[in-house]
Amino acid sequence: MPILVMKFGGTSVANPDRIKRAAKRVGLEVAKGYDVIVIVSAMAGKTNELVAWVNETSPLFDAREYDAVVSSGENVTAGLMALTLQEMDIPARSWQGWQVPVKTTSAHSAARIEEIPTDNIMKKFAEGMKVAVVAGFQGVSPQGRITTLGRGGSDTTAVAFAAAFNAERCDIYTDVDGVYTTDPRICEKARKLDRIAFEEMLELASLGAKVLQTRSVELAMRYKVRLRVLSSFEEPSDTAGTLVCDEEEIMESNVVAGVAYSRDEAKLTLLSVADRPGIAATIFTSLSEANVNVDMIVQNIAENERTDMTFSCPTDQVKRAEAALAEMKAEGKLNFGELVADTNVAKVSVVGIGMRSHTGVAAKMFKVLSDENINIKVITTSEIKISVLIDRKYMELAVQALHDAFELEKAS
Amino acid sequence: MPILVMKFGGTSVANPDRIKRAAKRVGLEVAKGYDVIVIVSAMAGKTNELVAWVNETSPLFDAREYDAVVSSGENVTAGLMALTLQEMDIPARSWQGWQVPVKTTSAHSAARIEEIPTDNIMKKFAEGMKVAVVAGFQGVSPQGRITTLGRGGSDTTAVAFAAAFNAERCDIYTDVDGVYTTDPRICEKARKLDRIAFEEMLELASLGAKVLQTRSVELAMRYKVRLRVLSSFEEPSDTAGTLVCDEEEIMESNVVAGVAYSRDEAKLTLLSVADRPGIAATIFTSLSEANVNVDMIVQNIAENERTDMTFSCPTDQVKRAEAALAEMKAEGKLNFGELVADTNVAKVSVVGIGMRSHTGVAAKMFKVLSDENINIKVITTSEIKISVLIDRKYMELAVQALHDAFELEKAS
Secondary structure (H helix, E strand, O other): OOEEEEEEOHHHHOOHHHHHHHHHHHHHHHHOOOEEEEEEOOOOOHHHHHHHHHHHHOOOOOHHHHHHHHOHHHHHHHHHHHHHHHHOOOOEEEEOHHHOOOEEOOOOOOOOEEEOOOHHHHHHHHOOOOEEEEEOOEEEOOOOOEEEOOOOHHHHHHHHHHHHOOOOEEEEEEOOOOOEOOOOOOOOOOOEOOEEEHHHHHHHHHOOOOOOOHHHHHHHHHHOOOEEEEEOOOOOOOOOOEEEEOHHHOOOOOOOOEEEEEEEEEEEEEEEEEOOOOHHHHHHHHHHHOOOOOOOEEEOOOEOOEEEEEEEEEHHHHHHHHHHHHHHHHOOOOOOOEEEEEEEEEEEEEEOHHHHOOOOHHHHHHHHHHHOOOOOOEEEEEOOEEEEEEEHHHHHHHHHHHHHHOOOOOOO | OOEEEEEEOHHHHOOHHHHHHHHHHHHHHHHOOOEEEEEEOOOOOHHHHHHHHHHHHOOOOOHHHHHHHHOHHHHHHHHHHHHHHHHOOOOEEEEOHHHOOOEEOOOOOOOOEEEOOOHHHHHHHHOOOOEEEEEOOEEEOOOOOEEEOOOOHHHHHHHHHHHHOOOOEEEEEEOOOOOEOOOOOOOOOOOEOOEEEHHHHHHHHHOOOOOOOHHHHHHHHHHOOOEEEEEOOOOOOOOOOEEEEOHHHOOOOOOOOEEEEEEEEEEEEEEEEEOOOOHHHHHHHHHHHOOOOOOOEEEOOOEOOEEEEEEEEEHHHHHHHHHHHHHHHHOOOOOOOEEEEEEEEEEEEEEOHHHHOOOOHHHHHHHHHHHOOOOOOEEEEEOOEEEEEEEHHHHHHHHHHHHHHOOOOOOO
């Protein structure tokens, strides 16, 4: 039997009625002849409740205990989903992470899946079971303790199962009906994409389009897992949602696939840094050790052996970054004048694999922003994306103007 | 280090504040030099929520999935308790049933503990861990699936750990401050007992005194585990609560230790049953197969080769009993006239190991009830208890009158 992986997020399993609705979707695929592996999240709100208890109990918690507590939400949904399927006369059973076992590293709360043995579940499929319901987001460490994969980790669980079981496709059911050219909430012309390439999805995911967890897309790209993102609240259809796939499966596409944005960016500038070899390494090693995720970096041209160094990071990491740099300065390891933080910025990016073969996208982007009198503070580029940091108040205007300019409302 | 087992019920761990209060109790015992095994229930209300979801999903549920779902409440408390202890600088970690592992039979939802290997936890104690927090109520079957021990099973978990680890004592923290001569809510003269013998506690537990699960008392008696029942809401003291222990530890005691009652009893009478050898076996085998817990049984003297057979069972099992007997009749396996169910009855019992060596307790009990004009419908006795079935409306009166007559308000 061909195998299909179906993942249901928290809003899709928020209560027994929603679980029933999700189970009906599973039933349709079983009727088509698939053996199905269902990956479930915790019921919406449950993980937040558990996290709040942990934080109330122990602000600097032992991550091993955090994982033991927060993983329980998925176990509840897995059992309820198996029961719901059984009620529909579909042979099903639930698996918790340690039962499969989903073997992970021991990096608690941010563990990586290392191996998913398929024998237990395949044996049950061979015996006539039609659906294996697996608690997402969790695994077991080499020490036999429960691990979790980080928030949104159920997407990663789903893709990892699809890869391990060589599934025909991995369907991610969520509360949006697919991947859009940009966020429909801030641009009404946003258009749902039928297909998007892994690389594009990866850039969009990491740039703030919250449809899929970045790691799950990385994993899908590496193992060529065809991912479909679709809503569990729409009528079932074979063309629903967006297929995230290898670019070879996409015949023609726009040069720019989408416009992404991220509100939670901050710009930090170190003024008057001594411009000597290794200074960037010193700065960014210390930020990395302080768990600051530095995104964009710009170094100005040096004057009088002094330079300014600008970088961006998520706004909630600004305090950590400031503390780490101040400590470096106090210890005499880093010499700079002042540290200026600007937390009123946003990042806007255009993404598309067509940019590899088409020139002029950057020029057009800068012209569009300039025509709207939007000042660009920092620029970074990759092979398939261009990102700019701008004042946050212009973010929506920038997204709309770029969407119009690249005519993203039209299919290619 | 001597080992102490401490068990906290649902109300004692109902929220992070209560867990903190419970953890302080644990800290006091650690300070005395104990290595402590803490057994926790789910936060009050959580198991009911999970059970309700299961029932809503699948009225005739697969018990294996039921167990996977409902066991999650204890896992949450175990992690939170370990985190709370760590916050108090007490080295602690949590164990879920499968991690110990608590090996049980595969009788899901009513599993029995078969073995608790001590090596994992003892190794951690040897390494300096002071408290092992274990999720109660759960274990793992030979098939590697999660099992539960039935409602109230955390008491049994606690006693089983105390036996396996040869603990000095097993303290059961609950929302009452000990075992009383009767229920203080219906008899204001009820007195807390300092000590009670296992056998007496067993009769009281099975007769409806809901302080301890019956199985946990049986287990404690078999392995001579000294059990202390006490409140987590009272100030700590060495004499708090009630010690359930071997009768040899009790110097002098009243002939009658306590008066118990059970409201949820029903009386069923089969009229005009053919009085032939094996008829009782036929009836009670079929009831047992229908999972009806028959308690008291009375057979009238036969007339014309016909007799009446009366028995009692919990009220919520009456429908099941009626169905089983009707089926037997329809299949021609049992011949009787009518089945009369009386669900307006209650059971009242006096219990005391002193009854072994003192006569006249039964006579006195019947006289007291007669003086109050309470009609006795069924009587059963054991070596250390006498139970009567009476109209439910007289239950409180009977309990109060018996408590007075046996002077239970006075310590021996």
